[in-house]
Amino acid sequence: xxxxxxxxxxxxxxxxxxxxxxxxxxxAQGLVERIGERGAGRVVYRSAAGEAVTxxxxxxxxxxxxxxxxxxxxxxxxxxxLGIVAVGHRVVHGGSDxxxxxxxxxxxxxxxxxxxxxxxxxxxxxxxxIVAARAVFPDLPHVxxxxxxxxxxxxxxxxxxxxxxxxxxxxGIRRYGFHGISHQVVSRRAATHLDRPLExxxxxxxxxxxxxxxCAIDGGRSVDTSMGLTPLEGLVMGTRSGxxxxxxxxxxxxxxVSIDDVDRELNKRAGFLGMTGSNDFRDVRAAxxxxxEAATLAIDVYVHRARHYLGAYLAVxxxxxxxxxxxxxxxxxxxxxxxxxxxxxxxxxxxxQAKNEAPGxxxxxxxADDSEITxxxxxxxxxxxIAQQSIALVAxx
Ligand code: ADP
Numbered sequence: 001x002x003x004x005x006x007x008x009x010x011x012x013x014x015x016x017x018x019x020x021x022x023x024x025x026x027x028a029q030g031l032v033e034r035i036g037e038r039g040a041g042r043v044v045y046r047s048a049a050g051e052a053v054t055x056x057x058x059x060x061x062x063x064x065x066x067x068x069x070x071x072x073x074x075x076x077x078x079x080x081x082l083g084i085v086a087v088g089h090r091v092v093h094g095g096s097d098x099x100x101x102x103x104x105x106x107x108x109x110x111x112x113x114x115x116x117x118x119x120x121x122x123x124x125x126x127x128x129x130i131v132a133a134r135a136v137f138p139d140l141p142h143v144x145x146x147x148x149x150x151x152x153x154x155x156x157x158x159x160x161x162x163x164x165x166x167x168x169x170x171x172g173i174r175r176y177g178f179h180g181i182s183h184q185v186v187s188r189r190a191a192t193h194l195d196r197p198l199e200x201x202x203x204x205x206x207x208x209x210x211x212x213x214x215c216a217i218d219g220g221r222s223v224d225t226s227m228g229l230t231p232l233e234g235l236v237m238g239t240r241s242g243x244x245x246x247x248x249x250x251x252x253x254x255x256x257v258s259i260d261d262v263d264r265e266l267n268k269r270a271g272f273l274g275m276t277g278s279n280d281f282r283d284v285r286a287a288x289x290x291x292x293e294a295a296t297l298a299i300d301v302y303v304h305r306a307r308h309y310l311g312a313y314l315a316v317x318x319x320x321x322x323x324x325x326x327x328x329x330x331x332x333x334x335x336x337x338x339x340x341x342x343x344x345x346x347x348x349x350x351x352x353q354a355k356n357e358a359p360g361x362x363x364x365x366x367x368a369d370d371s372e373i374t375x376x377x378x379x380x381x382x383x384x385x386i387a388q389q390s391i392a393l394v395a396x397x
Contacts, residue, residue: 004387008090009129019387032064045071061132088390093119094146101389104142143390150180153221177225183215185385186326193363202317209327210238216313236302238279241270303339326380348372
């Protein structure tokens with residue numbers, strides 16, 4: 001059996017899954033959270049054998065991995081009995097350096113840390129987890145799979161901000177895009193589901209989760225995406241504003257709001273949360289249905305922004321063969337999907353109301369049979385994709 005330990009780490013958490021590469025089955029999964037909070041650490045382990053939740057002091061990521069290994073041992077399935085052949089690390093920011101999954105050595109790990117300049121909330125945690133995991137599993141290959149890599153095929157015109165060239169170069173300011181693992185796997189699965197070659201398709205993928213982005217994909221290559229230098233740009237999200245006039249930020253700064261507060265307002269207190277008091281679309285939907293005007297407006301703003309991108313990417317791609325919805329709201333929001341797609345009949349996009357509203361969990365078509373653009377819902381399974389990309393790299397090197 002070939003299994004991959006997929007690690008998704010943050011500054012204070014490690015989420016992991018052990019995935020059987022061939023079947024995609026989860027052999028075990030869990031998380032360690034509140035790393036570095038004195039006496040508050042929490043370790044969760046789940047497998048077919050059962051679930052264990054323990055509270056313990058986890059001072060750093062090394063202690064986190066030690067706790068994970070101990071949970072496997074206590075469950076009677078030591079981690080080295082699972083046939084793990086690689087560790088796949090999800091890394092949010094690969095800058096312009098990493099255009100594909102990359103075998104991690106000391107230099108690659110250091111470069112991931114250096115890129116913390118562009119992703120201060122993410123890359124330091126990735127680095128800490130990589131160092132700790134390499135120490136705990138020194139004999140396994142460790143692979144970094146980047147959220148930015150898929151978008152490195154964007155043309156210069158799509159990734160360049162209209163700034164002074166020297167300033168942009170000095171500070172690494174350009175659009176990178178994120179959610180690349182999801183956009184890549186979802187567009188590939190859509191092609192497989194339709195039994196059409198990926199290379200022949202112009203696709204628009206809407207990843208609508210807590211974080212959200214849209215991607216224009218031409219023949220399997222990302223040519224434009226809504227997130228930019230950071231995951232703040234683009235769509236309205238659970239707690240992020242998405243697009244906002246940079247002048248509004250200057251205005252807040254000039255009025256004495258601190259940089260940290262502006263950061264918090266835009267990244268953690270905006271979006272659905274800022275407009276309605278909840279970041280969860282289920283709450284927003286229920287409030288709107290009960291006549292709450294702020295919730296109704298928030299949905300209107302969300303849909304308006306998403307439709308902007310749908311229209312823009314129809315222009316970028318010269319039309320589209322598929323429009324694909326994925327992630328929490330994309331998979332579970334038939335009402336949102338209908339609102340976003342409404343009025344696009346002029347370009348041959350017609351939803352089938354019954355198909356759109358029918359419950360389902362797998363990849364499925366929700367457009368009418370006579371729709372020129374095929375609309376699909378495709379679940380995102382980013383961890384399985386990280387496992388596959390990690391194994392493929394290990395096998396080829
Ligand atoms: P993340 O970006 O954190 O991975 P997900 O893709 O899991 O998030 O999306 C989470 C969001 O999806 C929730 O906050 C919620 O707004 C939305 N969501 C999840 N389930 C449903 C549902 N049944 N109906 C509507 N929205 C849902």
